Amino acid sequence: MDKPNLIVLLTDFGLYDPFVGIMKGVIKSVNPSVEIIDLSHQVKPHSIKEGAFFLYISYKYFPKGSIFVVVVDPGVGSEREILLYKTSDYYFLAPNNGVLSYILPPESVVLKIGGETFKFFPKSEDERIVKIENENFFLKPVSRTFHGRDIFAPVAAYISLGVRMEEFGEEFKGEMIKIPFPRLKYIDQKLYGEVIYSDRFGNLITNIDEESLNKFLNGLKPIINFKNVEIFGLKNSYSEAKKGEPLAIINSFNYLEISVREGSAVEKFLAKEGDEIIVEKI
Amino acid sequence: MDKPNLIVLLTDFGLYDPFVGIMKGVIKSVNPSVEIIDLSHQVKPHSIKEGAFFLYISYKYFPKGSIFVVVVDPGVGSEREILLYKTSDYYFLAPNNGVLSYILPPESVVLKIGGETFKFFPKSEDERIVKIENENFFLKPVSRTFHGRDIFAPVAAYISLGVRMEEFGEEFKGEMIKIPFPRLKYIDQKLYGEVIYSDRFGNLITNIDEESLNKFLNGLKPIINFKNVEIFGLKNSYSEAKKGEPLAIINSFNYLEISVREGSAVEKFLAKEGDEIIVEKI
Amino acid sequence: MDKPNLIVLLTDFGLYDPFVGIMKGVIKSVNPSVEIIDLSHQVKPHSIKEGAFFLYISYKYFPKGSIFVVVVDPGVGSEREILLYKTSDYYFLAPNNGVLSYILPPESVVLKIGGETFKFFPKSEDERIVKIENENFFLKPVSRTFHGRDIFAPVAAYISLGVRMEEFGEEFKGEMIKIPFPRLKYIDQKLYGEVIYSDRFGNLITNIDEESLNKFLNGLKPIINFKNVEIFGLKNSYSEAKKGEPLAIINSFNYLEISVREGSAVEKFLAKEGDEIIVEKI
Numbered sequence: 001m002d003k004p005n006l007i008v009l010l011t012d013f014g015l016y017d018p019f020v021g022i023m024k025g026v027i028k029s030v031n032p033s034v035e036i037i038d039l040s041h042q043v044k045p046h047s048i049k050e051g052a053f054f055l056y057i058s059y060k061y062f063p064k065g066s067i068f069v070v071v072v073d074p075g076v077g078s079e080r081e082i083l084l085y086k087t088s089d090y091y092f093l094a095p096n097n098g099v100l101s102y103i104l105p106p107e108s109v110v111l112k113i114g115g116e117t118f119k120f121f122p123k124s125e126d127e128r129i130v131k132i133e134n135e136n137f138f139l140k141p142v143s144r145t146f147h148g149r150d151i152f153a154p155v156a157a158y159i160s161l162g163v164r165m166e167e168f169g170e171e172f173k174g175e176m177i178k179i180p181f182p183r184l185k186y187i188d189q190k191l192y193g194e195v196i197y198s199d200r201f202g203n204l205i206t207n208i209d210e211e212s213l214n215k216f217l218n219g220l221k222p223i224i225n226f227k228n229v230e231i232f233g234l235k236n237s238y239s240e241a242k243k244g245e246p247l248a249i250i251n252s253f254n255y256l257e258i259s260v261r262e263g264s265a266v267e268k269f270l271a272k273e274g275d276e277i278i279v280e281k282i
Numbered sequence: 283m284d285k286p287n288l289i290v291l292l293t294d295f296g297l298y299d300p301f302v303g304i305m306k307g308v309i310k311s312v313n314p315s316v317e318i319i320d321l322s323h324q325v326k327p328h329s330i331k332e333g334a335f336f337l338y339i340s341y342k343y344f345p346k347g348s349i350f351v352v353v354v355d356p357g358v359g360s361e362r363e364i365l366l367y368k369t370s371d372y373y374f375l376a377p378n379n380g381v382l383s384y385i386l387p388p389e390s391v392v393l394k395i396g397g398e399t400f401k402f403f404p405k406s407e408d409e410r411i412v413k414i415e416n417e418n419f420f421l422k423p424v425s426r427t428f429h430g431r432d433i434f435a436p437v438a439a440y441i442s443l444g445v446r447m448e449e450f451g452e453e454f455k456g457e458m459i460k461i462p463f464p465r466l467k468y469i470d471q472k473l474y475g476e477v478i479y480s481d482r483f484g485n486l487i488t489n490i491d492e493e494s495l496n497k498f499l500n501g502l503k504p505i506i507n508f509k510n511v512e513i514f515g516l517k518n519s520y521s522e523a524k525k526g527e528p529l530a531i532i533n534s535f536n537y538l539e540i541s542v543r544e545g546s547a548v549e550k551f552l553a554k555e556g557d558e559i560i561v562e563k564i
Numbered sequence: 565m566d567k568p569n570l571i572v573l574l575t576d577f578g579l580y581d582p583f584v585g586i587m588k589g590v591i592k593s594v595n596p597s598v599e600i601i602d603l604s605h606q607v608k609p610h611s612i613k614e615g616a617f618f619l620y621i622s623y624k625y626f627p628k629g630s631i632f633v634v635v636v637d638p639g640v641g642s643e644r645e646i647l648l649y650k651t652s653d654y655y656f657l658a659p660n661n662g663v664l665s666y667i668l669p670p671e672s673v674v675l676k677i678g679g680e681t682f683k684f685f686p687k688s689e690d691e692r693i694v695k696i697e698n699e700n701f702f703l704k705p706v707s708r709t710f711h712g713r714d715i716f717a718p719v720a721a722y723i724s725l726g727v728r729m730e731e732f733g734e735e736f737k738g739e740m741i742k743i744p745f746p747r748l749k750y751i752d753q754k755l756y757g758e759v760i761y762s763d764r765f766g767n768l769i770t771n772i773d774e775e776s777l778n779k780f781l782n783g784l785k786p787i788i789n790f791k792n793v794e795i796f797g798l799k800n801s802y803s804e805a806k807k808g809e810p811l812a813i814i815n816s817f818n819y820l821e822i823s824v825r826e827g828s829a830v831e832k833f834l835a836k837e838g839d840e841i842i843v844e845k846i
Contacts, residue, residue, distance in 0.1 A: 077801025237359025252428030519641025534710030
């Protein structure tokens with residue numbers, strides 16, 4: 001891996017309060033020369049699932065060596081662990097609350113939700129995980145409510161200075177919390193998915209990935225049923241539809257998306273997370 | 283021109299989704315040392331006109347050599363061109379959809395709207411325009427819906443690395459889309475303008491520029507009619523009005539602005555874009 | 565003090581308009597190598613008090629030598645002074661309207677509100693204050709409405725280049741406007757405070773600081789009365805409460821805070837700034 005050189009922040013702090021600015025102040029106080037990039041600070045308050053999804057669709061576009069700091073942390077101040085997970089390409093500093101779920105290799109975690117269990121086995125010398133415990137790297141006194149400032153920010157800055165992982169704490173041998181990704185269902189030759197997220201434009205992103213869709217369609221054409229509307233086929237660009245017309249498209253993260261050209265599918269359909277989408281084939 | 287050294291981002295992506303962060307990740311992956319500044323990401327979704335206006339009132343305050351990346355792009359994925367327009371001072375990377383309208387020299391474009399026509403003639407050796415076509419500078423596979431990530435970001439980064447214009451594509455000889463700026467009308471000794479934009483404070487910015495206003499007034503004083511209110515004369519600062527009182531002022535971009543001291547003219551007048559403003563003189 | 569090296573921006577400009585981006589363009593035009601960090605731009609429009617509070621809880625987390633530029637400036641264009649206040653650790657560039665109130669040493673200002681008076685005496689050679697007057701450091705022509713662009717940005721950039729204080733103007737011998745911090749009241753063995761601010765999560769921050777609270781309690785336990793709810797005792801973390809349950813906690817800035825676990829106290833209590841909170845002890 002390249003030398004750690006860039007800190008990427010992902011939080012649910014918003015941009016109204018000075019919290020993100022303060023974190024940057026702390027980082028710069030420790031390492032004046034590290035660069036900081038905001039991934040998003042508008043994760044819905046306490047939405048671990050949304051934070052996990054944002055991280056998942058984003059991290060691979062950043063330079064090798066980037067340090068991702070994820071502070072979506074409703075359990076701040078409780079006994080939840082703070083983990084530093086290092087892969088061959090990146091560092092991830094986050095609470096152990098599921099926010100790393102979708103970037104973890106499926107077989108490398110212990111899953112405790114829904115009764116299923118997988119063991120965590122680091123894959124290579126490069127892949128490691130430690131529990132952040134060494135208070136020498138914390139801002140003291142550590143507050144009860146703002147570990148972003150007192151733990152995440154300074155620890156990230158020390159990582160960027162080249163402090164070795166083992167300095168921060170012992171190898172983590174516990175269980176990593178993992179939130180399951182909403183599953184696709186196949187019933188009577190129909191594919192059932194759901195809306196998992198809507199973006200600024202009101203586009204509805206579903207849990208139906210391109211690969212699963214193509215496998216299901218097997219060369220046939222899709223009819224997409226959503227909220228009493230039937231959409232025939234997929235478009236190759238938004239502009240293939242008429243203004244205001246609904247369309248389906250494979251989006252830039254390879255998921256099926258319901259959109260309205262130059263309009264908002266959220267508003268048109270009064271749609272929300274969890275709404276069902278059914279794909280048939282002809 | 284100075285060496286390209288700074289990338290300035292202007293989009294309608296908002297700050298909720300991780301889209302802007304991802305673009306920065308891509309830029310930094312290509313050129314780790316380039317600096318990135320956000321101009322605004324809150325352009326109203328798909329509002330080419332607002333993007334064009336924001337760019338127009340902003341670009342000249344940036345260092346020579348800055349690379350402006352404008353992604354207000356409702357036609358993403360369609361056949362609309364992506365252009366790199368170079369002036370003696372700046373680079374502008376944008377879709378050919380009108381978003382560069384107000385920074386173009388008036389005589390240097392072919393205007394297709396409303397029947398009027400002007401030809402584009404580059405002004406000097408420094409002023410050039412190419413069509414972005416060389417996929418070697420793209421992130422592949424190029425998605426259907428996120429050219430900000432797959433084309434604009436990496437191309438901007440390569441420009442900042444000093445790649446020459448001709449490497450990205452051929453000289454553009456087509457027509458540049460141009461959106462006309464709302465015109466002033468003069469009827470019966472009155473000047474008719476309109477609200478073109480309202481800012482965070484609820485100030486109403488009109489299309490009446492200082493020069494046209496002064497020419498119209500010719501030394502007389504203005505009476506400004508807006509929504510059943512008459513405003514006499516211009517203030518020299520907001521604080522010359524009483525709290526809550528409406529006022530007219532020449533703003534920092536040299537346009538006539540209707541404001542309410544320490545209040546919102548948008549709320550007081552229930553005003554919106556396109557609302558008429560009439561100036562008389564006494 | 566360290567060499568000035570970092571400009572920190574705090575404004576009420578929001579992030580919709582390109583105003584903040586333009587300020588950064590101006591700064592970079594003067595000093596291409598200075599770094600800029602956003603503290604917040606979402607201070608409520610014209611809320612000097614909120615700006616003062618944000619600055620107060622934030623500044624000490626920034627590296628020594630940081631230059632804070634505070635543009636919450638309803639009096640822009642009027643005769644209000646722009647001041648550069650230098651302490652042993654930081655520079656503060658701000659209008660003289662009270663926005664520096666909470667960072668000033670209590671005895672070092674002339675207070676004109678409520679009849680009380682204190683004199684301003686610089687504490688040491690390091691602590692100085694000048695009035696910004698030298699137009700050589702301004703962007704000209706200076707507009708009536710955007711001194712953030714025309715005065716604050718370039719002056720901050722020149723400070724970061726090492727221009728000496730006396731170059732910007734004469735020592736300021738006038739009165740610094742100071743807004744009093746809302747006072748605690750003690751009546752009949754009860755402590756009366758109020759909500760001074762609510763954050764993105766809907767947490768209610770009060771004016772009751774930890775030290776005053778402990779002194780009042782003198783080892784006893786608090787009962788906190790807020791809007792017909794009684795909260796017994798303080799929690800050590802949000803997660804000690806049940807989901808949706810109200811709680812009281814000392815927050816990361818050492819003030820008493822009313823929260824709802826993974827919910828919004830603002831929404832639950834329909835709370836707002838100024839709402840009374842009463843602490844009893846048992």
